[in-house]
Amino acid sequence: MSEKSFTLETDADGIAILTWDMPGRSMNLITEAAMEELSEAVERVASDPAIAGAIITTAKKDFSGGADITMLAGLFGEYEKKLAENEMAAIAELLERSSRLSRIFRRLETCGKPFVAAVKGISMGGGTELMLACHGRVVAEGAKIGLPEVKIGIFPGAGGTQRVMRMTDAVAGLQFLLKGSTLSPEKAKTMGLVEEVVSEAELMEAAKAMLREGLSAVKPWDHEGFRLKGAAAIWTPGGFQVWPAANGLYRKETFDNYPGARAIMQAVFDGLQLSMDQALNVESRYFAKVLRTKEAQAMIRSLFVSMQELGKGARRPKDVPASEIKTLGVIGAGFMGAGIAYVSARAGMEVVLIDQDQESAEKGKAHCASLAAKQVERGRMRQDEAEALLARIRPTTQYAELGPAELVIEAVFENRKVKADVTKGAGEWLGGGAVFASNTSTLPITSLAKEYRDESAFIGIHFFSPVEKMHLVEVICGEKTGKKALAVALDYVHAIKKTPIVVNDSRGFYANRCVTAYLLEGHLMLTEGVPPAMIENAGRMAGMPVGPLSLNDEVGLDLGWKIVQATEADLGPEAVSPEQKALLQELVEKRGRFGRKNGKGFYDYEGREKRLWPGLAEIAPPKDADKFDIAELKQRLLVTQALEAARTVGEGVVTDPREADVGSILGFGFAPFTGGTLSYIDFMGTKEFVALAKRLAKKHGPRFKPNRLLLEMAENGETFYGRFGTSAETGKAA
Ligand code: NAD
Numbered sequence: 001m002s003e004k005s006f007t008l009e010t011d012a013d014g015i016a017i018l019t020w021d022m023p024g025r026s027m028n029l030i031t032e033a034a035m036e037e038l039s040e041a042v043e044r045v046a047s048d049p050a051i052a053g054a055i056i057t058t059a060k061k062d063f064s065g066g067a068d069i070t071m072l073a074g075l076f077g078e079y080e081k082k083l084a085e086n087e088m089a090a091i092a093e094l095l096e097r098s099s100r101l102s103r104i105f106r107r108l109e110t111c112g113k114p115f116v117a118a119v120k121g122i123s124m125g126g127g128t129e130l131m132l133a134c135h136g137r138v139v140a141e142g143a144k145i146g147l148p149e150v151k152i153g154i155f156p157g158a159g160g161t162q163r164v165m166r167m168t169d170a171v172a173g174l175q176f177l178l179k180g181s182t183l184s185p186e187k188a189k190t191m192g193l194v195e196e197v198v199s200e201a202e203l204m205e206a207a208k209a210m211l212r213e214g215l216s217a218v219k220p221w222d223h224e225g226f227r228l229k230g231a232a233a234i235w236t237p238g239g240f241q242v243w244p245a246a247n248g249l250y251r252k253e254t255f256d257n258y259p260g261a262r263a264i265m266q267a268v269f270d271g272l273q274l275s276m277d278q279a280l281n282v283e284s285r286y287f288a289k290v291l292r293t294k295e296a297q298a299m300i301r302s303l304f305v306s307m308q309e310l311g312k313g314a315r316r317p318k319d320v321p322a323s324e325i326k327t328l329g330v331i332g333a334g335f336m337g338a339g340i341a342y343v344s345a346r347a348g349m350e351v352v353l354i355d356q357d358q359e360s361a362e363k364g365k366a367h368c369a370s371l372a373a374k375q376v377e378r379g380r381m382r383q384d385e386a387e388a389l390l391a392r393i394r395p396t397t398q399y400a401e402l403g404p405a406e407l408v409i410e411a412v413f414e415n416r417k418v419k420a421d422v423t424k425g426a427g428e429w430l431g432g433g434a435v436f437a438s439n440t441s442t443l444p445i446t447s448l449a450k451e452y453r454d455e456s457a458f459i460g461i462h463f464f465s466p467v468e469k470m471h472l473v474e475v476i477c478g479e480k481t482g483k484k485a486l487a488v489a490l491d492y493v494h495a496i497k498k499t500p501i502v503v504n505d506s507r508g509f510y511a512n513r514c515v516t517a518y519l520l521e522g523h524l525m526l527t528e529g530v531p532p533a534m535i536e537n538a539g540r541m542a543g544m545p546v547g548p549l550s551l552n553d554e555v556g557l558d559l560g561w562k563i564v565q566a567t568e569a570d571l572g573p574e575a576v577s578p579e580q581k582a583l584l585q586e587l588v589e590k591r592g593r594f595g596r597k598n599g600k601g602f603y604d605y606e607g608r609e610k611r612l613w614p615g616l617a618e619i620a621p622p623k624d625a626d627k628f629d630i631a632e633l634k635q636r637l638l639v640t641q642a643l644e645a646a647r648t649v650g651e652g653v654v655t656d657p658r659e660a661d662v663g664s665i666l667g668f669g670f671a672p673f674t675g676g677t678l679s680y681i682d683f684m685g686t687k688e689f690v691a692l693a694k695r696l697a698k699k700h701g702p703r704f705k706p707n708r709l710l711l712e713m714a715e716n717g718e719t720f721y722g723r724f725g726t727s728a729e730t731g732k733a734a
Contacts, residue, residue, distance in 0.1 A: 005034040008041050014052035015211055017204075018043050020416065021059035029065040029632070030101060030126040038130075039104045046111035053211040055133060057118040057204065063143070066125020069152070076291055087123040091288070098291055099284035101126060101158040105133035106280055114217040118207040120200050125149055132163040132193065135217055136210045139185040140200040145193070146182035149352060153299030153673065155260045157287030161267045162279045166221050168192045170231035170242050177264050178250065221276050232272055234641055247346060255541045257673045293682045294669035298437055298675025306658035307499055313490055313504045315656065320487035325349055325495060330428075331422050333364025333395065336439055337411035342368040345392040347496045352394050352401045354657025363393035365549055368393055399429045406431075409461055411439040419443065423451040423458075435488045437461040441512060442563070445478035445505045456482030459489050463507060464667055470665045472666035473498045478505050499666055501659035502649070505566075510648050510660065511667035515551070517644040518578055518668070519560065520703070521637055522548025527579040529623035530633065532602065532612050538633035543671025546639065549612075553601035561588040561701065568641055577703075586619055591713055636700065638680060641670060644678035649720065650709035657682075657720040681710075682719040690714040 003023055010016045018041050021030045030038075045054045051169055054541045058064070075097055108115055108130075117131035120140035128147050130163045131137055139145070147156045147164070155161065156177065165173045168191040176183070176191070188194040198206045220226055227233065231242035247265065252262050263286040271279030288519040289480035290296050294426025328344045333355040341351045341364060372389055375381035381389075394401065403407060412418050423436060430436070435457045438448050448457035460476025484504065493500040503510045520538075525535045526549070536547030544551075552560055560583040568576045582733060587593045587601075593613070595601035603610040616622075645664065648654045654663075674680040681689045691707045691714075697704035706714075713723060 006037045006041050014053040019058045029068040031068045034553040042108045047112050053114040055116045055118050055207045057100050060609050062121030063119040063123040064127025066127050095288040098288045105159050109133045114215040116207045116210050118203050129158040129160040135195045135213045137192045138196045138206045140203045143185045144182045145188050148180040149501045150180040150260050153296035155264045162271045162333045164640045165268050257543050260292050263290045293671045298679045300662040302675040306309045311499050316490045317483040317487050323488045325406050325492050327404045329402040329405035332412035332713045333361045336368035338364035342371050343496045345389045350392050365393050365395045395513040402429050407435045409437045420451040426644050427453040445476045447477045455480040457485050459485040472498050475502045477501050497684045504653050506653040514641040514644045515668045517640040519548050519552050521640045523580045526620045531622040531625050534625050542634040542637045545669035549602035553595040556595045558588050642677045642680045646710050647707050650707045657724050678720040686714045
């Protein structure tokens with residue numbers, strides 16, 4: 001095996017083939033070493049008179065996954081170390097190192113010899129930027145082309161923003177950069193980002209033909225007199241129409257919370273008014289600036305590093321051999337059960353889907369069929385794949401069919417007696433080593449486990465709705481849950497390509513506790529007289545995907561009302577808020593408003609349209625919006641969730657900060673730019689956070705009181721990542 005990432009071979013026609021094949025990795029990544037090699041290869045192509053032009057391609061299934069993000073995180077680490085000694089020198093070095101890739105790509109673009117990118121499979125981030133720096137692009141059918149950097153808080157800083165905007169329509173280019181979306185080769189071609197789309201077998205021949213036909217080694221923008229077209233030419237009538245609107249849209253989508261997205265707007269706007277060399281310089285400066293923001297660090301840590309680690313089984317007990325679920329049992333073919341059956345069959349498992357009568361079981365399978373049909377319609381699944389998926393789901397009423405199942409997940413009604421019956425019933429038919437899981441949202445796992453023949457083989461596997469869309473799965477260890485059950489649950493979550501967090505048993509586990517706090521805060525604001533539209537806007541401005549009232553309508557006001565009643569019955573009247581109780585009782589019991597499900601909640605629904613219900617003014621008369629400080633409303637909505645997350649850590653429910661953070665973003669969309677509930681506290685500083693919580697507690701009540709853990713951490717100047725590290729392995733599982 002070659003220790004090099006790139007090999008260069010020249011054929012008789014003077015075409016150099018530069019093949020990317022990173023040793024020891026399944027995906028080509030841009031590392032410091034790869035940059036060095038690429039730079040050397042470009043110089044060889046430039047200086048060797050025997051080479052007329054070059055093709056950059058891959059020996060792997062995919063072209064490239066882009067820059068090695070851990071390298072970027074490392075760059076920042078070194079910057080921080082040097083910062084204390086000499087701030088200016090530290091910034092200058094960060095700029096120098098973070099702009100290196102951009103300089104190599106520019107050298108490739110201007111070295112005098114034409115380069116063609118021959119791309120197949122995945123091309124992301126720096127890989128796509130390399131492709132754009134080349135003089136021609138041939139892409140194999142089925143490839144996936146993206147610049148997803150904005151999703152982890154940064155942006156394409158190696159020429160991506162400048163080249164995209166000079167190659168495609170301004171609106172399409174901005175959307176592509178700001179959304180971080182993935183393009184099909186055909187779409188990329190329509191946009192002008194790719195010249196040719198061919199079959200994989202024809203890829204190299206087509207790339208060679210492009211060179212033989214005399215591909216120019218000078219980019220359009222490096223010709224004298226180059227003029228931007230359409231709205232990309234900012235100071236033109238077309239530009240006047242697009243740029244103010246683009247700014248408005250940017251604000252509407254991001255509320256200016258994301259420095260990475262803001263830098264895209266700035267780099268593009270500034271860069272389009274400059275020559276390419278100057279524009280790249282400007283882009284590099286924005287890039288180094290964004291790397292230094294806490295948002296970029298928080299997002300890289302949670303949404304890239306931690307998510308990968310958790311996905312790879314960071315919390316899996318290492319000494320349990322890997323398990324493979326060939327047959328999965330699902331009991332309860334309702335909304336959740338059908339979703340679980342679908343994602344499991346999609347991952348290749350045989351699924352026995354049980355309900356109380358055959359008709360209900362068939363209905364669950366029909367739901368899977370409609371999900372698969374939608375995928376086929378959108379071109380994301382072939383018809384034969386959909387048929388094979390459905391053939392793997394067996395609807396039945398017979399527990400006997402569960403015999404071969406290695407894992408069973410129950411998703412029957414949220415009723416202790418019903419759950420006890422199916423757990424006992426299924427246990428009689430299952431093989432010796434089978435693990436039994438509950439998808440309960442509220443019932444403690446430890447108590448449900450008592451109904452299974454082996455409590456150590458019982459675990460919680462809590463999905464989020466809708467199952468086929470939500471990436472998070474909360475795995476819950478009861479007091480007696482054993483390592484094997486945990487390992488099997490995590491192997492299963494890995495197989496269905498979702499991200500797990502492992503938490504210990506508690507009322508509401510982790511995610512629902514934080515969400516409940518968010519909903520409560522929205523309810524209390526309403527009863528205080530905050531105008532409902534202001535509450536909703538405060539939620540979105542704080543970075544949440546939807547306001548608390550909208551979210552409650554989606555979940556169901558009746559469910560909220562049920563939970564308040566159950567909490568009061570179990571824990572006493574002090575455990576519930578009297579204002580919230582009165583509000584939900586009025587809405588659900590007196591006004592019959594259950595949420596989106598019956599078209600009446602905090603909003604009125606008509607088809608896809610919704611409007612805040614005017615009747616809310618009778619129940620909670622609104623005060624003048626000027627009486628409320630929007631900054632404080634935003635803080636309340638995030639702080640209440642972060643406090644609840646800190647309580648789960650204090651109680652030992654969550655043991656690893658990565659899980660609180662990743663779980664909060666994937667599970668309930670906690671403001672992603674913060675890096676998650678605990679990163680929100682860490683990046684604010686525990687001391688500052690505690691002071692803020694105390695101020696809010698004084699003004700709004702004891703729900704904002706920081707717990708003992710937070711007080712202690714503030715006192716000692718600790719952070720969650722500093723105190724709890726990231727090495728916890730198995731929670732309480734014995
Ligand atoms: P649902 O009412 O849509 O489905 C429940 C299904 O269980 C029904 O098809 C019912 O016929 C079946 N069932 C009832 N008794 C049965 C029995 N004895 N044997 C076999 N099947 C039986 O409910 P759902 O929304 O899918 O919720 C199911 C579980 O998932 C609950 O525990 C719930 O708390 C949990 N959960 C729900 C959500 C959500 O958003 N809906 C999210 C996470 C977890």
